[in-house]
Amino acid sequence: MKPKTYSLMEIARLGALFLPGDSLEDVMPPDRREYPLKVAGTESEFALGDEIDFVEDHFNALKRVLLLTERIDPLRRPYAALWIRRPENPALGEVMVAGGALPSEGTHIMALWPEILRAFSGRPTRRDRESGQTVYYPVRNSDEEIVGVLELTENVPPMFV
Amino acid sequence: MSSSYLIHDMIRVCPQTGELLEEEARAGTLAELSERSSELASPRNAYVSFQLIVKLGAAGPSAIRFEAEAPRSGWDEIGANEFAFYAQWYHRVQGRYYPDALVPLDGGEAGPRTLAAISAANEVEDQAYAAVWVDLFVPAGVGAGDYRGAVRVETGSGTDVHEIRLRVLHTAVPDESLIVADLNSYADNLSRRMDSLRSNPDRYEDGTYFRTEQAFFRMAHEHRCLLHYLPYEHSGRIPAAFIPELEGKGKEMRVKDWSVFDEHFGPYLDGSAFADTKRGAIPIPYMYLPFNFHWPADYAKFGTKGYRTEFAGIMEEFHRHFTERGWLRTKFELFLNHKKRYKLFPYDGDETRFVWDEKVNDIYYDLAKDVLEKEDGARFVFRTDASWSYGLHFEKYADLIKLWVVNHQMFSWFPESLGVLRGAGCEVWTYGGAERISRPLLATAISPLAAVARGVDGFVYWENTKWGDQWHETPDSEGSTAVFYPGDRLFGLQGPIPSIRLKVLRNTMQVADCMEQWIRAQPEAGRERMGEAIAEAFDLAPGAWWPGKPNFLDKPPYEWENAMFSEAPKASLHEGRPSETLNDLKRSLWAILG
Numbered sequence: 001m002k003p004k005t006y007s008l009m010e011i012a013r014l015g016a017l018f019l020p021g022d023s024l025e026d027v028m029p030p031d032r033r034e035y036p037l038k039v040a041g042t043e044s045e046f047a048l049g050d051e052i053d054f055v056e057d058h059f060n061a062l063k064r065v066l067l068l069t070e071r072i073d074p075l076r077r078p079y080a081a082l083w084i085r086r087p088e089n090p091a092l093g094e095v096m097v098a099g100g101a102l103p104s105e106g107t108h109i110m111a112l113w114p115e116i117l118r119a120f121s122g123r124p125t126r127r128d129r130e131s132g133q134t135v136y137y138p139v140r141n142s143d144e145e146i147v148g149v150l151e152l153t154e155n156v157p158p159m160f161v
Numbered sequence: 162m163s164s165s166y167l168i169h170d171m172i173r174v175c176p177q178t179g180e181l182l183e184e185e186a187r188a189g190t191l192a193e194l195s196e197r198s199s200e201l202a203s204p205r206n207a208y209v210s211f212q213l214i215v216k217l218g219a220a221g222p223s224a225i226r227f228e229a230e231a232p233r234s235g236w237d238e239i240g241a242n243e244f245a246f247y248a249q250w251y252h253r254v255q256g257r258y259y260p261d262a263l264v265p266l267d268g269g270e271a272g273p274r275t276l277a278a279i280s281a282a283n284e285v286e287d288q289a290y291a292a293v294w295v296d297l298f299v300p301a302g303v304g305a306g307d308y309r310g311a312v313r314v315e316t317g318s319g320t321d322v323h324e325i326r327l328r329v330l331h332t333a334v335p336d337e338s339l340i341v342a343d344l345n346s347y348a349d350n351l352s353r354r355m356d357s358l359r360s361n362p363d364r365y366e367d368g369t370y371f372r373t374e375q376a377f378f379r380m381a382h383e384h385r386c387l388l389h390y391l392p393y394e395h396s397g398r399i400p401a402a403f404i405p406e407l408e409g410k411g412k413e414m415r416v417k418d419w420s421v422f423d424e425h426f427g428p429y430l431d432g433s434a435f436a437d438t439k440r441g442a443i444p445i446p447y448m449y450l451p452f453n454f455h456w457p458a459d460y461a462k463f464g465t466k467g468y469r470t471e472f473a474g475i476m477e478e479f480h481r482h483f484t485e486r487g488w489l490r491t492k493f494e495l496f497l498n499h500k501k502r503y504k505l506f507p508y509d510g511d512e513t514r515f516v517w518d519e520k521v522n523d524i525y526y527d528l529a530k531d532v533l534e535k536e537d538g539a540r541f542v543f544r545t546d547a548s549w550s551y552g553l554h555f556e557k558y559a560d561l562i563k564l565w566v567v568n569h570q571m572f573s574w575f576p577e578s579l580g581v582l583r584g585a586g587c588e589v590w591t592y593g594g595a596e597r598i599s600r601p602l603l604a605t606a607i608s609p610l611a612a613v614a615r616g617v618d619g620f621v622y623w624e625n626t627k628w629g630d631q632w633h634e635t636p637d638s639e640g641s642t643a644v645f646y647p648g649d650r651l652f653g654l655q656g657p658i659p660s661i662r663l664k665v666l667r668n669t670m671q672v673a674d675c676m677e678q679w680i681r682a683q684p685e686a687g688r689e690r691m692g693e694a695i696a697e698a699f700d701l702a703p704g705a706w707w708p709g710k711p712n713f714l715d716k717p718p719y720e721w722e723n724a725m726f727s728e729a730p731k732a733s734l735h736e737g738r739p740s741e742t743l744n745d746l747k748r749s750l751w752a753i754l755g
Contacts, residue, residue: 039723047723049502053515059507060463067461081504098505100455101396107503160353161395161503 006073009124012137012152015069015080021141023058024082024148027096034088036109059097066099069152078154079103082139083116084147093120096148101158103151119149132156164218165314166195167323170210170668171602171740173661176251176258176288179216183601183740197741200326202751205333206301206439207671210664212249213293213323215316222291223277224317227266229295232310232327237303239310239327248279249292249661250646252598253635258285259598261636261660262646263294273653282651283633294664297327298439305331332675332754336440339677340612341447341590341619342386342670344644346626348393349400351377354626357649365402369655371425375434376656377626378445380645383438384659384667385674387445389621391496395503397455404451405482407475414457414471416478423486430488444490447564450541452476452529454499454506472528476541484538494544494564495529497521512568514549515719519557526561546592549718551575559585566621569593569611573732574714576707579616592621595662597639603735605665606743609673611734613680614692614706672747679754694753698746699738708732 006014028035035051042048066080080099086092086109093112095103112120115127119136127134132155139148168174172194173182179191188194191214203209215225229244246268249260267274280291295312310325351374352358364370374390381388392403402425408417428434432442454460458471476495483493497510501518508518510525522545526533532541543561547554548568555565555578565582569591572578582589591612596604608620625644629637632646644663648654676694680687696703708730713721735742 042723044723049500050514050723052502052504053719054501054507056507063506064461064463067459095504098396098503101398102503102505158396 003074005075008076008078008133008135008152008154009126009137011069011072011076011078012124012135012150014072015065015152016137016139016150018065018069019082019139019150020058020061020065021139021145021147023055023061024084024096024139025141027054027058027062029053029055036086037088062097063099066097066150069150070099076154078152079158081151081153083136083149083151085112085120095151102161103153104156104159106159107161116149116151120146122146129153129156164216164316164318165321165323166191166214167198167312167325168194168212168214169198169201169741169744170212170294170665171743173249173260173602174212174214174290174292176260176285176290176292179214179290182257182259183603185601185603185738186740188741199324200328201297202328202330202747203297203299204330204671204675204751204754205299205303205305206336207334208296208298208439208667209327210294210296210668211325213295213312213314215291215293215314217289217291218317220317221277222280223275224315225276225291226270226315227293228313228315230311230313232297232308232325234304234306234308234329237306237308239297239299239303239308239329243298243300244312245296245298247294247296247659248274248276249294250279250633251283251285252633252640254598254639257599260292261598261640261662262633263659263661263664264648264652265654265658266293279652294661296664297325299327299329301333303329305329328751330751330755332678332751334671334674335678337443337446338385338670339674339681340609340670342609342666343389343447343590343619343621344381344386344625345389345391345592345621345623347391347624348403350626352400354628355647355649357655365400365421370402373655375428377645378429378434379438380657380659380663382435382440382443382445384663385440385670386663386666387447388625389447389449391449391498392451393453393456393498395499396505397453397460397499399451399456404456407457410459410471411467412470412474414474416475416482419482427486430483430486430491432490444488446490447492447494450476450479450493450495452495453497454508454510458528460506469528473531476529476532480532480535480539480541488539491540492564493539493541495525495533495541496544496546497525498546511546512548513545513554516550516553516717519550519554522554522558522561547571549721551578552714553718556581559587563587564590566590566592569608569620570726570729570731572617573706573708574710574730576615588618590619590621591615591617592623594641595622595625595644597641598636598662599639601735601740602661602665603738603740603742605662606669607734609666609669610695610746611706611732613673613676613688614695616688669743672743672750675754676750690753694749695746698742698749699734701734705734706732 032053039047079101082097084096094109118125134153137150231241232239246266247263250262251258308327314321393399405416405422406418432444436442457475458468462468499510542563544564546566624642627642645657648658676691711729
């Protein structure tokens with residue numbers, strides 16, 4: 001059977017259907033959700049990352065869906081990631097769970113940009129990039145609140161680490 | 162009046178003023194230093210290094226020539242071809258010029274690697290002195306005794322003759338290092354950091370990459386170090402040239418083709434990559450395996466029987482293949498480098514801080530145990546890199562994990578751990594980083610000597626190829642993440658050029674290997690005697706390498722705060738010691754060893 005091809009947005013829609021938003025909300029233990037506050041004022045480049053901890057079952061459930069979402073269309077090779085807004089400062093965000101590779105923006109906490117903010121407001125958004133394309137798709141919890149954004153990116157080199 | 166100086170290898174010189182850059186040096190001036198540097202001593206099968214500092218005349222470096230005369234004893238000779246000359250390259254660090262990169266001089270009067278061409282490319286402001294690093298290899302086959310030779314330096318205004326008085330010892334440095342000096346890096350940073358590889362999309366297929374990588378491995382080997390190149394990214398992704406091609410999934414997963422893997426790694430594992438080095442065709446003693454959280458097993462299956470099937474099945478194939486190929490002198494490491502800071506996996510396989518992450522030790526040991534517990538064939542070991550949780554883990558995991566690579570500061574808090582790990586048949590290395598260029602050269606000597614004093618098996622510099630795009634001006638992190646530099650962009654060399662710090666590391670490794678060889682010949686009190694020699698030369702209190710425990714060890718590591726570390730005990734072995742201290746140690750050591 002000839003494989004059917006899907007748009008990146010359609011893949012994101014399918015992936016988001018299976019993503020447990022409640023797990024994304026609780027992917028860090030409660031005492032770690034505001035982890036940057038634990039090392040405020042430290043100059044060590046490694047200190048912030050040392051404070052990160054996850055609830056493994058929630059993380060693994062999300063990671064599995066991301067890896068499988070990347071495989072929905074065998075003719076495409078996108079990579080997937082989940083972004084959240086920082087609870088202590090919603091203007092900032094970060095990748096919280098990555099699939100097969102890291103977004104090119106990296107793993108640090110950073111100011112969110114218009115396309116991803118649009119998705120955080122509930123509207124799936126396509127971002128054409130120099131060499132490829134990214135789509136951002138809202139991820140909801142069981143109360144239908146938006147708790148994150150699914151990124152799918154193709155033909156943009158991921159962050160190397 | 163002489164316009165050139167022969168000086169020893171532990172003090173660098175400012176190219177603008179001729180001042181000594183090592184602030185703790187006993188010698189005050191270049192002339193004074195030169196007077197103290199004329200006597201050299203070396204074991205056989207070893208390099209002995211010195212420097213030539215030339216005051217530039219009106220003609221600049223273009224008039225400078227070097228010629229070596231073979232050192233002779235009454236009955237033997239060390240060939241003039243055993244001399245190697247390197248131009249010292251100056252970097253701008255903390256507002257000063259420091260030499261670090263060493264560019265091999267090509268010996269001709271024209272070309273890209275004459276002293277004149279290198280100096281012109283270096284563009285040191287107001288340069289008044291040029292410097293050359295000289296390695297002289299003393300072959301294993303020459304007789305012990307006193308040798309006389311010379312180096313002639315033509316400066317344009319005349320010729321200086323520097324007599325070399327070399328005492329060759331009976332002692333010989335062993336070809337195989339008895340301590341592992343491990344230079345770590347991450348694949349495939351060479352392709353990202355070498356211009357010539359970055360611009361070649363066919364580098365893995367056309368042989369370019371393998372040749373270039375081998376040049377790095379050979380340079381490490383020649384300097385008594387091991388290049389240790391982790392083949393996977395934090396995501397688990399691996400460049401195709403670093404793994405065999407697989408086919409199938411689940412029970413059908415198997416190796417389809419070993420050919421590229423064998424071409425890549427075979428020369429390191431049978432030693433043939435090192436056939437033309439002074440140490441000879443010795444296989445690398447350790448190598449990372451590519452196994453990780455997401456290879457060969459699919460992490461989407463993590464926790465299922467299918468994950469085990471894929472992981473264990475391919476590991477069994479690796480063991481069978483390595484055994485059939487006769488790769489029996491290398492220890493192959495299962496090492497899980499993943500860190501949750503990168504949000505790709507929920508566990509820290511590396512440097513576990515949160516104690517509940519220790520479960521990955523149990524999970525992956527269980528997945529690999531059929532191979533790890535084999536008594537025949539290729540040797541596979543489970544490795545951990547420990548810091549935060551070392552004090553909680555060394556007893557708990559001594560039976561599962563056989564290679565412990567431990568943060569050097571945290572290791573020093575637990576002297577009692579060494580006996581526990583030794584008792585379980587484990588090997589122990591410490592880890593830290595290369596010294597910054599602005600630090601005294603003596604600092605680079607500490608890791609090998611501390612390994613001898615403490616009785617550990619090796620030490621690791623965690624990153625060694627991150628020189629930075631502007632390395633020729635100021636290397637990244639002042640050089641603390643690189644002991645090599647790329648030779649391609651500026652000098653047309655398809656491989657690395659060494660650094661002064663790498664040379665000092667090699668020269669100290671020779672000392673450490675001689676000490677370790679002597680200790681093994683007298684196991685009763687040998688280590689204590691060598692520890693005393695180090696303590697005496699460095700004016701240290703007995704046991705200074707075990708500085709005591711911090712007061713926060715009663716808290717779990719995830720409650721430790723960054724600020725606590727600044728107050729925590731730290732072994733300080735070289736601070737304030739004169740740069741000549743290593744030479745003092747060598748003198749007393751050669752008197753013991755002969």
